[in-house]
Structure formats: structure tokens, C-alpha cells
Amino acid sequence: MGKIKLLQGNEACAEGALYAGCTFFGGYPITPSTEVAEYLARRLPQIGGVFLQMEDEIAAMAAVIGGSLAGCKALTATSGPGFSLKQENMGFAMLTEIPCVIVNVMRGGPSTGVPTGPGQSDIMQCKWGTHGDHPVICLTPAYVQEIFSETVRAFNLSEKYRTPVIIAFDEIVGHMRERIEIPDAGVLEIVNRVKPTCPPSEYLPYDDSKGDVPPMANFFEGYRYHVTGLNHGTDGFPVNASPRIHTDELRLLRKVEANRAEIIKFEEYMLDDAEVAIFAYGVSGRSAKTAVEMARAEGIKAGLFRPLTIWPFPDEQVAELAGRVKGIVVPELSLGQIIFEVERCAKGRCKLEGIYRVDGDPINPAQILAKVKEVK
Amino acid sequence: MGKIKLLQGNEACAEGALYAGCTFFGGYPITPSTEVAEYLARRLPQIGGVFLQMEDEIAAMAAVIGGSLAGCKALTATSGPGFSLKQENMGFAMLTEIPCVIVNVMRGGPSTGVPTGPGQSDIMQCKWGTHGDHPVICLTPAYVQEIFSETVRAFNLSEKYRTPVIIAFDEIVGHMRERIEIPDAGVLEIVNRVKPTCPPSEYLPYDDSKGDVPPMANFFEGYRYHVTGLNHGTDGFPVNASPRIHTDELRLLRKVEANRAEIIKFEEYMLDDAEVAIFAYGVSGRSAKTAVEMARAEGIKAGLFRPLTIWPFPDEQVAELAGRVKGIVVPELSLGQIIFEVERCAKGRCKLEGIYRVDGDPINPAQILAKVKEVK
Amino acid sequence: MAFDYDQYIRAGKLPHIWCPGCTYGIVFKSILRVVDTLKLNRDDIAMVSGIGCASRLPGYVDFNTLHTAHGRALPFATGLKMAKPDKHVLVVSGDGDATAIGGNHFIHACRRNIDITVLVFNNFIYGMTGGQYSPTTPSGHLATTMPYGNIDTSFNIPELAKGAGASFVARGTAYHAAGLDKLIIEAMQHKGLSVVEIINACPTTHGRRNKFKSPTDMLLWMKDTYIPAVAFDKLPPEKTAGKFPMGVLFKKEGLPEYCENYYGLVERLKKQREGRA
Amino acid sequence: MAFDYDQYIRAGKLPHIWCPGCTYGIVFKSILRVVDTLKLNRDDIAMVSGIGCASRLPGYVDFNTLHTAHGRALPFATGLKMAKPDKHVLVVSGDGDATAIGGNHFIHACRRNIDITVLVFNNFIYGMTGGQYSPTTPSGHLATTMPYGNIDTSFNIPELAKGAGASFVARGTAYHAAGLDKLIIEAMQHKGLSVVEIINACPTTHGRRNKFKSPTDMLLWMKDTYIPAVAFDKLPPEKTAGKFPMGVLFKKEGLPEYCENYYGLVERLKKQREGRA
Amino acid sequence: MSERYEIRFSGSGGQGLILAGVIFAEAATIYDTKTAVQSQSYGPEARGGASKSEVIISDKTINFPKATAIDLMLALTQEACSKYYKDIKPDGTLLVDEDFVKEIPKGTFKVLRLPIIRTASEEIGKAFVANIVAIGAITAITGQVSLEAVEKAVLSRVPKGTEELNKKALKAGYDLAKARAK
Amino acid sequence: MSERYEIRFSGSGGQGLILAGVIFAEAATIYDTKTAVQSQSYGPEARGGASKSEVIISDKTINFPKATAIDLMLALTQEACSKYYKDIKPDGTLLVDEDFVKEIPKGTFKVLRLPIIRTASEEIGKAFVANIVAIGAITAITGQVSLEAVEKAVLSRVPKGTEELNKKALKAGYDLAKARAK
Amino acid sequence: MATEQAAEKIEATESPKVKISIIPRYCKGCEICVKLCPTQVLGMDVFKVKVVDIDKCTICMACELRCPDFAIFVEKK
């Protein structure tokens, strides 16, 4: 058995990173994500890894990409305002296909908002925050143990698909403490980026002829190549306007789209015979679970769909669900964001009700139950 | 009759701003939007207005908000990477309800991408780019004359609803020159922010008791009040967790949602009896118009829905359309963004086909016509 | 009669949010005395801040006040000032706000020499977020993100401002509160950008972790450590170790001020047009 | 035999993208000679840039090369260097890239004294975007966004670097190409952050608009304007007007270098653990 | 007993109540076999002024993570008591420091007054162990966690060299509550 | 005549071809009564090397704004000619400077060779008016816009004091083309 | 904004020479004034400041000047 600890969600995230082999953290403090940094500030120097507090979030994101390119598994953690600032460089990592993990511990409000309150209102930004078309993987754990394991998974997906992965959870799960078990090394699978095996003279960093994820050489290992945020050819050098841009950008999206089956993860709870489904993640997913239990206790056939991967969105699963329930209830700590996606996939085949709350408190099970009853 | 000129789209935007009464520009150069700045660098000092080139886009956005708060109608213009950087401060303006206009001349690709190529791939970012819930108005003109008039409208909406307004057009319409007529002063309506009339001691900058858009005092005019990016009470001072946050954020969204009828603008072209509709904006809307003509020439009943307001999205119009056509074709200079919104509103009631292109060239009418034929 | 602070403080806003022993309140009072001394009209002053404990100050003063995003006070202030060049714009900022995330705006405001006064509340730490090290945290000090002692090198804020082209640079401390009044007065009277670094104490996230037994100890450390520049410059090197000069450290008058330059251009163009007409 | 530049240039990448008479190519050659002189292994060098004409350089050299976002080269480079502290990291950046949008990273890299060499290609303009004024555009010069002549004050890049704490600051010019080799060599051999401002000419967007008849005129202007620091310091004030010093302008050895500090800590912790075990 | 037991530790910033919550949660879920969730107040109000830390204990998985119906609330200061008592269940318990909380808010809940701080400073000799005294008392009052588990949790969290002191404080609090409960 | 006429002006960076396009578009849509869209190449290739400027002229609204089937292309340099000729319509026209464009690409289009630059430097005495000479020639060749309108457009765009020079250049180009066309 | 302020409760201690006013609600008990008073005029009443010996007051103003919380005022009579 692994190590048992009582940890905050943020600390579990740091532990998950270490378990996954993260040796590089670049950050800038911001509530409510700071504990991720503080934990790693203590741990990384102990294991010879790099802890860097940069001058701002833009620099933090840049340093993380640099660290990854030099061969480290690299992490950054932030919240709303910092997440907005990181967007430009996140797009750089997406286009240049440099793995890294970005944690967004979501707080309340736009702008400075409510720094110490929880939110789930950056969830559309996780997908659309940077300009241009870009692939996005975003995970949404809800329990401290899950934050640990999803952080490991985030690094694995990032390395496997050569793309940044976002982990988004709310302040409540980030700050609360729960018991977690940190498995012994070797228990969870760890994925490392595929490196080129060809001679350096033949290396094409963005060669798409052998699959959508070309092997990635680290800097300073003999493969001298060029990395640029301009659209580029298979050799990494800029191309200005050509079919290559189109096919290459398509490939980037395809890395995610074609692997939905592997990337998309969710929990279904009492959904088999459900007449009303709740679609909820993060702390709202936790409340929803209690609401399902309360509903069942009253004889109402409710069930929960709790996505652990929110991007790519579980289109098919939601479409299927919408075809067999009377309605879907979507509780969110926002004024309605992910419900747009549910609406898109449901295609009008069932009722849809949102529960929105942005006053600093979580949506409670009673609120959800009431809405479930309305829909039923 | 007004003045007749041959102007670039970007220049027409600058002229529109001047016509609307803009006396403040804050920017940072970036292709393909720079001509907006360059034009105003010449014109603003001539009329006693402020032209400021700041150290970066973040500062430019900040200066613009400051300028507006001090009573100017204020503008900034940028493109992809700069637009990403402005997001945090755009959220500030949305929450604090400071009017201003942000122009995004869309270029190609994520990251640095294809700086001189056209794109329409920031369109979802226009809505979701900053963290937290926030109101968004975004206009999408397609002709040089339209850029002029929509820029005037952008200022009007911004002043009327006390909210930032985005204008998003692609590099092609930004850079091409067409004849435009600049009407004489007084021909187009100009809206100015409503200022308080109460005594300063009674002024509540975010008082929602008399409507969703409280009067706005400019700084230095005797109404000493507090502006903060924290969620705040009617008096402008921070509130931490309370129903106020929820109701106030709802009000912010409602400023836009409840006024869809006024804000949403679009062109319908041969849609009355259409069997296939094309949903397209910007340069793609121009191509689509030609495609409609080509289709009609072949006896195919095609029509065009060309939104001039893309956010708020014309939900009802698209829903209605989807109910009466066989299919909707959505050409975009992206890998598929606004089609998600069309899909959401169409609710599965008609076929849906996207045309995506990100290789630096516009989608041409023949491409669209071919897809129209497929759908029919 | 005692000085009437209330006339400049918003009703009902006291007690303020700062921790027991946080010296920000001392500086707060100094600023109010300065405004009074200079007989500034409250309607004509804007106070602008970013985010941080220091940045909470605008909430309390009865001026036009603007609490912006972390690090961004200066460009917001620049917008205000350019739009209304005859008004007084005062920026208050923490060491992190002004020199970490806001460093770029800081150096550009210095370069541009725009007539704004910037008060940098240097408490050597990120107070608001709970004690992470800042670009001014002394070497060896403990912070939550430097749990083994700070290995980073600090900015010397006055040197940074000077290198960036600031025309007025001063340093004061919360301990030397009376002298601080004078420095801020001189800064506000200076035409062009003026920077006053104000040494402060954060007992909660810095002092406690670094062997200061009480807020008073931190004030007394200031008393011992900061020496008037004139005196400092005369000391032999062995006596200046661990000490720092305070007072007006650098001042250059007559340099072009940005608003003057800009509106000068506007005037020139106007004359040209009139001449032509 | 003539110097073999080809060994360091990527096959098929010449002619480069720069305009006729753009002096970036002159500096490019200098850098390659330096790499050769220092006998650096191409695999062990990373060249990092932001965005701009200057920032296109990494595309040509056969090292590990990274063309990042506008202004952000230094933090990317910091990530590379911290991950692989024994490698050489060279940043090339324009005046806009390094000191406008990238100003914050510039001063923080200086402060942190991390062992990276930063070459700032100062051509006094935003070349890539077509000639907007930059923080180094001389007063009075024309630029597309200063159509009436620049009213803004410039950064003195060496002063800025020094104020921020840089331990090595030099200035060279494209004209003085041979001397430039020496400066870059010294910069790269310096332990800690080294800055070399390199004066360049942008005939296309700056020279043409500002009465320089040809690229050569711009080079000859450099010849007249930049004077070796030793000579400069001896000149009477009336002779230095409009002139600037070049050479190593500031150098301080033995200051703590960031990677050394950090990995020193790592070692210390390791020893502690071993001691405890 | 309901399947979910909610405890709130409240007082002023420096009194170690967050640590108290953490220790109690650890006792329940690491050293005993229960499930626990601990959370605390962040934000400006956590700086000086009133502060709180909450622990939910259950035999089953805890989903909804916020304490909203408090079974037992500890208040070491008047300010904290007045600010936070409202969530106490009608049949819950309010435990206050009898010297520092004089105004007891109205409610149907049970009220217990103990000289927690006085016990710490006078009996143990160190005011800063008041939080441990409180844990002892709460262990006795709630019966949610074994004293043994709590002791282990305390010892694993307190600075080296203060073990005996803290053990004494824990015992003192436990005995105090047991004595009064009689 | 097709309802849409596309002209491409190409050459090297400093030859004033963007201005030529702008002037031609202005002639068509400001001084004549047609509709016109002008666009040009941006990006690194617009710095030195080959550069181009395009004008679409029509009697109706122009929707699709890119020139893709060129009716007439002007090429003042070999590089521009080779790089851009591909979009010329099968029955279109390629107009080249006869001294600077020696290799004529293959195609079914008509080819016209005129000594544009030579005319500018020798006849007018200033090489930099080659663009205006070219405009004159194109006015004559295409017949899209009246010479009068073009002259107005030229005069409104050129620096004060150079009006006569440019008028001469325009006339020279116009005559040159008329003469050769015979 | 309104500037009228609800009158705060003030505890005044007076001697023939000096009046020391304390606003208990503002005092955060940081002890700065207590420790910096050169003549030990002030002391602590658990969490708040109190006047211990007003006769020792030299009206040096150190307490008022450095109280961060607008909680103590000294007036010469």
C-alpha cells in the first residue's frame, strides 16, 4: 500500500505531478492556487528538480515551455487572472506541440472577482481562451484523490499527444483536505514522450507521415532543430500560406479528436435507469451525487454524468443520454457555460435546466434535487 | 453628401471612431491591425485627442480604460496575440462597466501563426477569452463602408450599455481598399454615456434599482467614487460573498441578453424562399453572397444569413432558419468555431455543413456553391 | 486640534482591512497629511492601484479611486492622466505589484516621464497572497516559496527607476513617517514621474517568519537601517554594510514631461492649421 | 582560407529574409565567428528569440533554436537554462522585443543574474511591423506612429540593464563588427547575465524616413556616433553631445549567478539528507 | 447519530484553529477509519479578525464538502462566536471559552462553557496550546474520534520537543469536558 | 466584357506599385462611377523582393474581394513576373517591361512588351515615375477607366510640385501603349 | 460619496497638559504605540491599548504618528 496522507486538493496536485515525473515548476503566486507552488517550492529542490517563481504568469508559462523543451516534465498553476495572461503562450505550446500541464484553480468572478471564492466560470475559456484554432485537453477532477490521479493522467496525455493539458478545478476542491493514498512508484502507469530514433540529420520535428504525433527531440540532445510559433512545415521552419498550414492545423486538432475514446473519462452514477440526468463536474458534481442519493431515496430515478474530461467534450455520451432521459440538469458555479455544450449535443431531444450560482457558495444538493423534481 | 474616399478597412475603422467621437486611442502595433493606429497617430493630435502607443497590449488596454473613465470615448486595436494579452483587462472593463471599443483584426493561426494572413479563428475567443462570466458584444462587419458604420455603432452600444464592445474582422477586409462615404456630422446617430444627475453624495455607481445600466460619472467631475475589479456593491466597494455578487453578475449579462433585439443586426439575402442557407460573416460572408448569386443562377434556392452582430449570437434567428431550410452551410476561415453555435441553435432540425479553410486564402464562392449543392 | 483625517477618509471604511501592526496604515496617514498640506481638491485627485494589500488603499480615501488588475496601475493611471493632464494622479503599489508583474509598466512610466507620483510600498514580500518572496525579498529570508532561504537577488528600486530614466527618485520608511510627508510632498510637486519607495513592514507574512518578534521590532529595524542620504554618503564603507540611504536619492529637473510634450504638439498643430487658414 | 560560415548556417536558408542593407546580417556573421572562436559545440547552444526582424535570426543558425512570442524570449530561455544549466543560452531580441513588450523579462533576467547572454539588436524602430516608434527611437525622429516627430523619451539600454542589476553590460555596433566579436566573446564568457546592446540600421522603415540616404550612411553615422568608452570618458562635455560610448560599459564579477545558487541549494539539501541518513 | 458530523473551530487568526481542524480530520481519517473533509476560511477575513476551520466526519464517502449544519461549534473569541454561530443545528452544541465569550447568541442549541484558554495558560503554562486543549475537549464531547487517534494526530503535527506539553494539553481538555459533562 | 475586371501590378518593393493600384482604384471608383477593390501583398515578401497590388473593377458590387482570374498583369521585374503570372486568365494579358523581363512565361495569354522604365528614366527623366507610366499604359490597354479620371487620381496622390512630371509620365505611358497596340 | 461618518466611540484620558483619545473599535492591539512610547504612558488592556500613566506624556506624538489604525490621538491642551 502507498502512503496515506491528509492533503489539500492543491497539495495532491503537486504530489500527482511529482508522481508523474514532473521536475520543473514555473509559477507566479495567485489565490487560490498558490499552495501548488508552495508545496513544490519545498519538494522540487529536494529531488533536484527546478522550482521557479517568475516575474509574472506570462513568464511562468514561457519558462515551463522552455523547461519542457529541455526535457523536463513541466507544470504551472494559476487562477483566473493568471490564466488569462498565460493564454498567448499556451497557444504557443499548442502549436509547437510542447507537452506541459497547466492547472487552473478556478475562483469567482471575471477580473479580480472574488479571489477566495470558488468558481467554474473559466471552463469555456479553457477551450477558447487563446486565439486561433488549437487543440485542448482539459480535465476536471472533483476529489482530492482524483486530483492526484488526474494530474498523473494529465502528464501522461500531455506526453503522449505532445500537447498542453489543462487541469481545472474549483477553489473548494483545491483547498479542502481529504485522505489520499499515494500509490507506490510503478502502480500507476507513467507515459513519457516518444523521442526520435532516426539520425539527427533526418529528423523532422513535425513530420506527419508516420502518425499524428511526431517524435519529439529535447533540446541539447543532438537534434538541432527549430521551434517557432509561426505556422511551420514538417522541418519546423515557417511556411507562409500553403495547404500545409491547413493540413497541419487539422492534424493538431485530430490529435485530440481522433483519440476521444482514450482521452474522455467520466463517471456514471445510477444512470442506467435514470429518467433525469445531472451533468456536473468538480464540486458541483459532488453535490449532484448527494442529490442523486436524495432523489433515489424519494423514489425519483435520477442519475449523474460526471465528466473527468471536459475537453474534448463528451459529445456522443451526452447525445446518447439526451435520447433516453426526460431532462438534463446542469448545475454550475457560473451563470451558464457548459450548459451551452450540453445544449449543443442534446439537440433538443430532452429538457434542459441549468442551476447557476456565483455568490461564493457551492450549489447544494437540495437546490439540485428541487430542479430534478421540476424536470421530472 | 459626405466625404468620398478610397480607404482600407482599417482606416475606415479609424474614421468611424473619429465620427463616433473617439478622442483616445491606446495601442501597440501588430499586423494586420497597425493601420488603425497609424491613421489615428496622425489624426488624433490634430483634434486634440490622445494617441498613445504603450509598451505592450496589456498597457494599451489599461490606458484605454483609464482614458474612458476620465471621460473620453476610447479605442484600441490589435490582432490575435495582442488580443490574447488584452483579455485580463477586458474582463476588468466588463465587470467595472467602463465603455470602450476593442478592434481585433483577425489573422491566421494560433500563436504567431500567419501574421499577414486572414483568419476568423478568434471568434469564440471574442466571447470566452477572459475568465469568469462576462457580457460580450461583438460586431463583424465585412465591407469597408460597413466597418465605418459598425465602428460608430460599436461606440454607441458601448456608451449605451456601459460595456466594452469588440469589433472583429479579418485581415482581408481590414487591408483592402474600397470606396466609402463618410457622412456629414449629424447624419448618423451618436450615443453618449448617461451621466448621473443626482448630487455626488447620493451617487451609487452600480445602483441597479433604476435599470440595468446605471449612469456613469467620469472621474474628476465631482463624483468621487471607487472602481474595482473585485465584485462590488452598488456603491462600488468590494463585497466578498453575498447574493449581491450573483444578482450583479446576472445584471451584467442581462444588459446584453435583454437587449438582443437592439444589439443583434444581420443581413438576410434571398432567404425568403431559401432551401439552403449559408451562415457567414466577414470575408466569408462576401464570398457567400456571390455563391448565392451563382446558385440562384443555376436555379438553386440558396440564401445568406450574414450576422453583423456575432455576439450575442442570433439564437432565435438561427433556430427559426433551421426550422425552414434543408440545411445550413457555414464557411469559416477556421477549423470550425461558429458552427458550434449554429449547431447549438439548430437543435438538429436541419443538415449542417462546415467549410473550413486556414491556408491564408479566403473561401471562394465555388467552394461554397459546391457545398450548397451537397446539402440540397 | 488633532489632524482631521476623517475629511479624506470615506465614511464607515475604518477600521481598515490591514493586519494588526501592518505599517501601511502609517503611510496612509502620511498621504492624507500631504494632500492637506498641498491643499489639493479631492475631486482633482485620482488614486490608482493594482492588486495586493498595498493596493487596497484607494478603497479608503475619498478621491477618485481606481483599483485595477495586478501590476497594471500605471498604464491605467497613464490613461487618466493623458485624458486629463491637469489632474493629480497618484499610484500606490506593492513591491510585487510595481516591480514583479508590473515591472514593465514601471520602467516605461519612468522613461516616459509622465507627471504621475508612484508610491511603492515595499514590504519585501507578497503580503496579500500569504508570503511568497518578491523581487525585493532580502537574500536568505524565508518565504513560502523560498522555504530554504531566498537565493534570489533583489531589485534596488531607486536604482531601477533611475536606470529607466525617472526624473525623481526618493526613499522613505514607515518609521520615519514625518520625513515621509516631506518626501511625498516633494515628489508630488515634481513635474514628471516621481517614485517614492516606502519601506514597510508585513508582520504577518514576512516578520513572523523571519525572526522579527513584533511589528515594533520591524519599525525599529527601519530606524537602524535607513540613514539620510547625506549622512549615508559620508559614511566609510564599513559603516554602510547592511544600511541603506533614504531621502531624495535622485532628482533631475527640466526634463521633458510627457503630457506637456503631447499637448505641446497638439498646440503646434493647431497653430499650424490656423496659420494655414 | 575565408571564414567558413556555412558550418553554422542551416542548409538552404540563405539568402536570409532581411532587406537589402539591413545590418542584421553583419551581426549574424559576428555571432558565428564568436561561436567558432569559443569552440562551442552546436548541440550545446540554444538561441532564443521573440518576434521581430531581429528575432528571425534563430531560423538561420544550426543550433537548437527557439522563436517564441513577442517579448518573451528571456523567460523561455530561463526555462531552458534552468533545466540544463551547463548549456549555453543566447537570446537575440530587437529593441522593441527586449525593451517594449519584453521589458519586464529583461529587467528580471538582469536582476536574477542568470547565465544567459542577451544581444539586443537596437535599430531604434519596430522594423517587422513597418516602422512604428520604439522605446529607443531618438527624439524628433519620424515613425509611422510619430508622424510629427517623436516626442517620447528613449531608454538608455545599458543604463536600464545596470539599474536592474545586470552584471555585464556592453554596447557595440554593426559598423564596428570586428570589435563586436570581442564584446560578444567577453559577454559569453562572463558568468551571469550579460547584455550587449548592438546598434543596427533599419534602412527600410527607419533610415528612409529619417534622411539617411542609404544603408551605408547609417553605418557611417554609427562610425561617427559611437566612441570607445575609454575615449568617451576622457572627452570634454561639449564633444560628447550626440555621441555615445561603446565597449564594455559595466562589469561586476563574482556576483551570485542564479543557476549556481539554485543547484547549490539542491546540493546542500542532498548533503543534509545524506548526513541525516 | 446522523451519518455526517460537522465541527467548526472558530476564533481569531493566530489561535491555531486551522491546525486544530487538520489534526482532528487526520485523527478521524488517517488514525481512525472514518472519512473526513477539512476546510477553512480564506480571504481577507482570515487575516486577523475571525477565522474558522471546519471538519466533516462520516462513515461514508463525503460528497457535498461544505459544513452547513454544524453539530458542534467551538468559539474562542466573541467576534468569531457572533459571526459564525448561525449555522449551528437546532440540536447542535456551541462550545465557548468561558472567559472570552460572554455574550451567548440565542438559539435552541446546547451551550457549553469551558475555560479553554485559561486552562492552557494556567494549567499547561502556554497559551498557544489552547487549540490542543480545545481538541481534547471536543474529542470528549463529540465522541466522533478515539482519544488515541487524536493523540497520534497531535503528536505527528506538533513541533519536535513539544510532544509532552501537547499531550498534557490534550488530556487537560479532554478531562475538562468530561468533568463538566457530568 | 466580363462584369469583373482584375488587374495586378507587380514588380519589386520600391517601385511604387501599391500606389499605382490605389490610384487606379481611385480613378475607377472615386472619379469614375465604377466599383473597385484594391488589395496588396503584405508580409515578409513585401519587403524587397517581389511585391504586388491588385485592383478589381466592376459595374456592380464586388463581393468576393480577391483577384483570382487576372485580366491584365503588369510585371516590372523578372522575379515578379515569374512569381505571379500563374493567375492570368487564358485570354488575359501580360504586360511586361521589355528591358527587365526577358523570360516570358508560357501561357495562352497575350503578351505586351513596353519599355516602361526606360520611358520613365529617359523620356521623363525620372525612373521613379515608372509606376505612373505603367498606369498610363494600362489605362490605354484596358479601357476600364477614363484617362481623365486617371489623371485626376494621379494628381490627387502625387507630391506637390511633381504634378506636371506625373502628367507627362501618364501621357507617355498612355501613348506608348496606344502606339504599340496599333 | 457621502463623507458624514457615524461618530465613533472615543475613550479620552486627560491631564492638565494633554488629552489622549483612543478609538477602541479601530485599535488592533499591535502594541506599536505602547512599545514606541518613550515614557511608558501606554499599556495593553488584553487586546487593546489603554492609557496607563498620562502624567508621563511628553506629547512627543510618536504614538499618534505611528499608529497604523487611526486609533490613538494626542492633543496638547
Place this chain on the structure above:
Amino acid sequence: MATEQAAEKIEATESPKVKISIIPRYCKGCEICVKLCPTQVLGMDVFKVKVVDIDKCTICMACELRCPDFAIFVEKK
């Protein structure tokens, strides 16, 4: 990355003392070398550099040093 490079066409002009090599495809005709050559060895062939009078060459290397385009090389024999 591959470093082999297709051999560029080089135009060499030689004298007993010196060989001047020009790579026409690289030369952008900026005239820097022409104007900086102290002894007028070089001249322009419309858009490209050419050697006009090699005998005047003093092998000062100014042209090679300051050619931005890797287009001219001077070798002492």
C-alpha cells in the same frame, strides 16, 4: 538537421595577390561594400555587386566584414 548545402554559384575575380568571391544569388545590391571600400575596387552591375578593379584591393576586408548577406569574400593569396 542536414548541413550539406547545394553549392552556390560563385563568381570569383582573382589577381596575383587576392581573390574576391561574390555569390550573386545572395547579393541584395545594398552597395554597402561598394561604398565602404576605401579604394573603389567594387561597383554595381545594376542590382548586384561586381569587381571593378581588383588591383586596387588592399585586402582591408571592410567589404567582407560588413556585407550583411554573406555575398562577398576576400582571400589573400
